[in-house]
Amino acid sequence: MxxxxxxxxxxxxxxxxxxxxxxxxxxxxxxxxxxxxxxxxxxxxxxxxxxxxxxxxxxxxxxxxxxxxxxxxxxxxxxxxxxxxxxxxxxxxxxxxxxxxxxxxxxxxxxxxxxxxxxxxxxxxxxxxxxxxxxxxxxxxxxxxxxxxxxxxxxxxxxxxxxxxxxxxxxxxxxxxxxxxTAAARSEMLAERQRLAREVHDILGHTLSAQVMCLENALLLLDRDAPKEAVTKQVEQAQRLARAGVMETRRAVYSLRGTARPAPETIERLATEANAEFTCFGEDRAVSPEVALTLERAVQEALTNARKYAPGADVTVHLQFDEEGYGVDVTDTGAREPHVPTDTGTGYGLAGMRERAELLNGRFDAAPFGEGFRVRLWIPA
Structure with missing residues (x-):
């Protein structure tokens, strides 16, 4: 080199x-x-x-x-x-x-x-x-x-x-x-590899794992001779997830190219799809593509983990904008339904969120909160 x-x-x-x-x-x-x-x-x-x-x-x-x-x-x-x-x-x-x-x-x-x-x-x-x-x-x-x-x-x-x-x-x-x-070129190459690895995980890890769960449920329902409507519902859900994955891929490409997306609308949509309560504090301000993507991925990771490990839990998503920076807080109340966690992830999600936060001089914290779990991310302005 x-x-x-x-x-x-x-x-x-x-x-x-x-x-x-x-x-x-x-x-x-x-x-x-x-x-x-x-x-x-x-x-x-x-x-x-x-x-x-x-x-x-x-x-x-x-x-x-x-x-x-x-x-x-x-x-x-x-x-x-x-x-x-x-x-x-x-x-x-x-x-x-x-x-x-x-x-x-x-x-x-x-x-x-x-x-x-x-x-x-x-x-x-x-x-x-x-x-x-x-x-x-x-x-x-x-x-x-x-x-x-x-x-x-x-x-x-x-x-x-x-x-x-x-x-x-x-x-x-x-x-x-x-x-x-030579060192700068190698550092840039490694940083780009890590960035792409995070994007691959955040897009494929969420959508594919959810699709696997839906398709496994559909097979289980077929084995139990469940009604056609129940099986169709699971297949349709997997289809929606596949389409959402394609959309996520397109949005990620836009972010990698430097095209920012409105963070509140995107995060509110994620919360709505996950049946979570959404609140936004502070005035909406334009943020860089890196900040918007990091906020979105943190919420996406937290909601996916809540769906996998705390089914039936009440989930709240708080988004905050102020002069000092931007933050999200995702909290669940713990599982309310019996479940058997399926290991469909790569174990890279929380680590990837922490890396994203550190690259932007932010703070990331994920820990038990009461009977549930709490994920917090803060990025200075």
Missing amino acids: SGGPLSPAVEAVTKHHRWYGGASDTVRIAGGVLYAALAFATVSGRQYLYAVPLVLVTLAGGSYARLLRDRGPRHVLIGLTTAVAAGDVFYALAPRSVGWAVSLVVLPWALGRLPVRWTEVFGLTVVTAVSAIGFLRDSTAVAFGLMAGCLGVTLIGFSVRTARRQAADIARLLVSERAAR
């Missing part, structure tokens, strides 16, 4: 640093070739005897530091020290050579790669060595010129260090952004 596209800023800076890394390798190779060419062009005669090995040692030291840079700063220090030492020896033996240029090239590289505690000693040693050679083998002006050049490239080195830190921060940001997008 990719977690979605990266932000344009992070993507642009990342591409820049990738390009910079590839370009820097090309520059280093070109610089090595140029140094070798100038080194051999500035010597003559017997100077070639030490110019060739010293140039090769310089290039080898730089290559060592470059190739083993990922194994730790110690390898970088060894490679750069070898390159500088070879360049300084070359400069001391041939004052007209370009051996001094190694120090100017290595200083910013070291400042960009080595730890701070190492760069201080390394930088001071390099500047002192090349300036001393210039003073002893050439002139005071050359020595001061080399010191000024070292100062300039030192500033470049600090800029390189800052750029590398920014690149590291960007790399961490890149990883963090990808992880955050």
Whole structure:
């Protein structure tokens, strides 16, 4: 799972640093070739005897530091020290050579790669060595010129260090952004799965369980040779429940699409169909589809449980609207008729109601109340 596209800023800076890394390798190779060419062009005669090995040692030291840079700063220090030492020896033996240029090239590289505690000693040693050679083998002006050049490239080195830190921060940001997008996508997927699971339970769990009860009653009546009218009544009831399930499915789809329904009318209809007493307190106000659906499902779950586990009980449904929020209270007086509970549910109903309430920062409570049972839901405005 990719977690979605990266932000344009992070993507642009990342591409820049990738390009910079590839370009820097090309520059280093070109610089090595140029140094070798100038080194051999500035010597003559017997100077070639030490110019060739010293140039090769310089290039080898730089290559060592470059190739083993990922194994730790110690390898970088060894490679750069070898390159500088070879360049300084070359400069001391041939004052007209370009051996001094190694120090100017290595200083910013070291400042960009080595730890701070190492760069201080390394930088001071390099500047002192090349300036001393210039003073002893050439002139005071050359020595001061080399010191000024070292100062300039030192500033470049600090800029390189800052750029590398920014690149590291960007790399961490890149990883963090990808992880955050992946986690967000997974969280959204799980939340949508839970939402669909609640809808499937609330629609199919209620209508199908009621249909099963009606059809089982119809079979029982047929086995007892009951009158046709009694059997037909149960079948018609199952048919009405099937139609109601289709309507519930359509309404759920509308809610999932963001189409709100009038909560009082819907809840009053549910109460009327269940022969429950309905009262509404407060002024009717428009509510979001999520709130309306949650109120409706809570009432539907409570009425279904009352029908299954407390047949013959008096059931009351109270709906409340005020400035602080919205609430429903469904109470039954307990079973008044003998019954054998049929396990037609999934056990997900009350848990689903509690999840719905928590998603809306509400409160859900379901507990015995006197001889009956009480379900309460409150959702803040």
